[in-house]
Amino acid sequence: SQKIEQNSEALNIQEGKTATLTCNYTNYSPAYLQWYRQDPGRGPVFLLLIRENEKEKRKERLKVTFDTTLKQSLFHITASQPADSATYLCAQTGYGGATNKLIFGTGTLLAVQP
Amino acid sequence: DSGVTQTPKHLITATGQRVTLRCSPRSGDLSVYWYQQSLDQGLQFLIHYYNGEERAKGNILERFSAQQFPDLHSELNLSSLELGDSALYFCASSVTGLPNEKLFFGSGTQLSVL
Numbered sequence: 248s249q250k251i252e253q254n255s256e257a258l259n260i261q262e263g264k265t266a267t268l269t270c271n272y273t274n275y276s277p278a279y280l281q282w283y284r285q286d287p288g289r290g291p292v293f294l295l296l297i298r299e300n301e302k303e304k305r306k307e308r309l310k311v312t313f314d315t316t317l318k319q320s321l322f323h324i325t326a327s328q329p330a331d332s333a334t335y336l337c338a339q340t341g342y343g344g345a346t347n348k349l350i351f352g353t354g355t356l357l358a359v360q361p
Numbered sequence: 362d363s364g365v366t367q368t369p370k371h372l373i374t375a376t377g378q379r380v381t382l383r384c385s386p387r388s389g390d391l392s393v394y395w396y397q398q399s400l401d402q403g404l405q406f407l408i409h410y411y412n413g414e415e416r417a418k419g420n421i422l423e424r425f426s427a428q429q430f431p432d433l434h435s436e437l438n439l440s441s442l443e444l445g446d447s448a449l450y451f452c453a454s455s456v457t458g459l460p461n462e463k464l465f466f467g468s469g470t471q472l473s474v475l
Contacts, residue, residue, distance in 0.1 A: 279460050290363065290451050290466030291404070298461070336404065340460040347417035347458060349394065353403035 250274070251352035253337055259358045260327055268322040268355045270337030277339035280313055280320045285334045285354065294335075295322075327359045364388065367452050367467035375475055379440040382470045384452030386433055390465070392416070392458030393435040395427055398469075399448040410435060411458045442474045 250273045283291035297304045297313045304311045310323040334354040364387035395407040406419035410429035429435040453464040
């Protein structure tokens with residue numbers, strides 16, 4: 248079955264550095280990958296969407312890449328700030344005909360130290 | 362505020378009981394999704410409705426059922442509750458449910474089964 252894997256270990260970085268989070272998937276290549284931010288006790292909030300035929304997408308300090316050969320998406324936050332500390336979730340849809348399911352990875356906790 | 366309303370925010374009940382969680386999607390959104398989030402499982406897709414019709418099912422137990430009403434609000438019914446059903450239940454909505462759409466999440470219902 249389709250799986251999405253994110254690094255379960257927390258990522259600790261210093262303020263001002265670039266944070267890079269990884270999302271790997273198995274089997275089918277999804278048509279779309281989405282990234283969400285989740286704060287404790289709150290619902291996820293959409294950040295970026297990238298299509299299968301796009302290599303890169305940017306929004307302000309955020310950048311997402313999608314490599315179908317490696318079956319991987321990377322999520323970058325440049326000039327990170329303590330306010331960026333949260334759990335970041337990767338989600339995929341449109342794989343193997345499953346167009347009506349958005350499946351999430353377990354998320355990576357990012358902690359930005361001042 | 363995402364515009365998605367979930368009630369109640371907290372629910373405490375006993376094993377064997379039945380509860381109903383309610384979700385009102387954003388104005389104009391026709392699709393509703395339900396997710397379960399527990400500490401060890403991450404965000405698990407349960408079910409997706411579009412304009413009153415079921416579109417996709419995930420790992421939803423037979424003890425759980427859902428529906429979307431003509432006014433587009435949705436309810437998730439959980440019966441014969443077990444301790445393991447304790448989790449945060451999220452509802453999300455999108456305009457049409459197409460795979461290239463972002464989801465807007467509610468703030469969740471925290472269910473505690475004692």
